Amino acid sequence: SCAPLMLLARELTGAPGWLCNLCSAEEGGAAVLAHCTAASSLAPPGEARLVRHFESGLPLAVDAPLRKGRVTAAHLCPKPPSAVIAEGEVAESGMGEAGLCRTQAKVAFDCGAGGLLEATGNHHVLFFGGVSEALAKAMELAGIKARILR
Numbered sequence: 001s002c003a004p005l006m007l008l009a010r011e012l013t014g015a016p017g018w019l020c021n022l023c024s025a026e027e028g029g030a031a032v033l034a035h036c037t038a039a040s041s042l043a044p045p046g047e048a049r050l051v052r053h054f055e056s057g058l059p060l061a062v063d064a065p066l067r068k069g070r071v072t073a074a075h076l077c078p079k080p081p082s083a084v085i086a087e088g089e090v091a092e093s094g095m096g097e098a099g100l101c102r103t104q105a106k107v108a109f110d111c112g113a114g115g116l117l118e119a120t121g122n123h124h125v126l127f128f129g130g131v132s133e134a135l136a137k138a139m140e141l142a143g144i145k146a147r148i149l150r
Helices: 003-013 113-119 132-141
Strands: 018-025 030-035 049-052 059-063 069-077 082-093 103-109 124-128 145-149
Touching (some): 003 069, 003 124, 003 132, 018 113, 030 113, 059 103, 082 113, 082 132, 103 113
Parallel strands (some): 082 145
Antiparallel strands (some): 018 124, 030 103, 049 059, 069 124
16 A cells, blocks of 8 residues: 555655554654665665664665655555655664664654554655645545645
8 A cells, every 4th residue: 555655755755665664653753764665765875784674574675765855754544545754854864773673763753752652553655855734635536535634
């Protein structure tokens, strides 16, 4: 269900999106996101690396420390078709926490991490740039109700 969001990420920003999971909410409103896959172009040049996969230990997974900056996260819900969208700032990435998938980022969401965790499930797509309004309009043109968390 993330493929449409990945395509929209490319169209809206000119860059790939990152498929990730919300792992935890921290004090102060930041969320830790992680997944064992990411486009190497999301990291600063030369910083993405191949490492062992988190759950299986089998080769290989991508650890791509994300560059800092404004981001938009979106979660697509199939039934009924709807989307939850939130903006924030990448505060930290490449933390290397052993108990998480390899590509990791801490994002300070404008709405706070708790609200995002309550309103969504697994699998989000993170876009670089503040594109929540454009993304919501694109979703609504496709007949998908979009809600921006602020």
